[in-house]
Amino acid sequence: MLSNHRLRNRIAGLSVGAIFAVLTLFLIFGLSYIATFSNVAHVSTSVLWNTFTDGWSQRNAFQNKDVTFLILGLDNRDDAFEKTLLTDTMMLASLNTPTNNLTFLPLPRDVWIDEYKTKINALYFYGGVPLTKSVVEQLTGIQVDYYVIIDYRKLPGFVDTLEGVTIDIEKSFTDNKYPNPYYTEDGVNGPPYVTIFFEKGLQILGGEQTLHYVRSRGSDDESEGSDAGRSHRQLQVMRALIERLTDKNILMNPGATGDLYRLWHDDIDTNMSDSEIIGLSVAIGTHPITISSVHIPTSADTADSPILIHPSVSTYGLWVWEPADKTGGQLKNFVKEHLKRS
Numbered sequence: 001m002l003s004n005h006r007l008r009n010r011i012a013g014l015s016v017g018a019i020f021a022v023l024t025l026f027l028i029f030g031l032s033y034i035a036t037f038s039n040v041a042h043v044s045t046s047v048l049w050n051t052f053t054d055g056w057s058q059r060n061a062f063q064n065k066d067v068t069f070l071i072l073g074l075d076n077r078d079d080a081f082e083k084t085l086l087t088d089t090m091m092l093a094s095l096n097t098p099t100n101n102l103t104f105l106p107l108p109r110d111v112w113i114d115e116y117k118t119k120i121n122a123l124y125f126y127g128g129v130p131l132t133k134s135v136v137e138q139l140t141g142i143q144v145d146y147y148v149i150i151d152y153r154k155l156p157g158f159v160d161t162l163e164g165v166t167i168d169i170e171k172s173f174t175d176n177k178y179p180n181p182y183y184t185e186d187g188v189n190g191p192p193y194v195t196i197f198f199e200k201g202l203q204i205l206g207g208e209q210t211l212h213y214v215r216s217r218g219s220d221d222e223s224e225g226s227d228a229g230r231s232h233r234q235l236q237v238m239r240a241l242i243e244r245l246t247d248k249n250i251l252m253n254p255g256a257t258g259d260l261y262r263l264w265h266d267d268i269d270t271n272m273s274d275s276e277i278i279g280l281s282v283a284i285g286t287h288p289i290t291i292s293s294v295h296i297p298t299s300a301d302t303a304d305s306p307i308l309i310h311p312s313v314s315t316y317g318l319w320v321w322e323p324a325d326k327t328g329g330q331l332k333n334f335v336k337e338h339l340k341r342s
Helices: 004-041 045-057 120-140 152-161 207-215 227-245 254-267 274-284 329-339
Strands: 066-078 083-096 101-106 146-151 165-169 173-179 193-198 201-205 268-270 290-293
Touching: 004 045, 004 254, 045 274, 066 120, 066 152, 083 120, 083 227, 083 329, 101 227, 101 329, 120 146, 120 329, 146 152, 152 207, 152 254, 165 207, 165 227, 173 207, 193 207, 201 207, 207 227, 227 290, 254 268
Parallel strands: 066 146, 101 290
Antiparallel strands: 066 083, 083 101, 146 268, 165 201, 173 193
């Protein structure tokens, strides 16, 4: 029979051995993960290490702060229909790191910018990021920390890398006027417009389906065929993308994260460095992000003190929105109230 002393020694030995085994497994997994990620992402392990250490040192800069983003989705058309470059999606987003609450605020694409005699969605065409960012800041009173821009033509590949996004389609609708991206004037690649259909219910959408979902605005359905309906669908996709990007099954797969890293660098235009992404991620910690959205009240929504109104078409020669308060103070106060908490 073992003495208490010998029994304690044996238990201690087993405990040390178990801890060592677990640490060894973690080390092997970690090294394997880094090696696979490095190979898929086409980035050296030394660069990864430098990025991580630099990001770790920046974590305090993101704590107890509202981090603001300008998100732009580009409709870069160069086909038989038209040649244009418009921001089909324009959103402000604010991540409050004390609460991990991420709030989206869509900017209607038809807001009139009188100084430039054009709609807000055309600013990128005239002056790229600097002009767009500057005008959005002036209009909303919010300083933009980072911009994130994706050309819609790149969206399908991004979604497919995530193995689709889960969307709860709130009502069935058909769009018989969706532009055929392969259309040519000789008609070889089909008619100028194609029909797309979405059925009500929870579905996993692939890349091309997701693109159709966020771009469709030709439905005869009063809500789904409107800019407001499309804006709502774009928010749904944005939420679904974030949910997939933070899914543990994606994060634990070095092949998937490596692909995403490469796509982020190849297909996304942003002023946020890899080190800053690491710093923000550390500041967020392991607590889940809560996603919400708020819409600027318009005269189409309410007759009671709308912030954006629709003037007569004769005013500017176009159908546009403009602030009801000519000073813009009402709009700035609304945006600040919903996006700034720190």
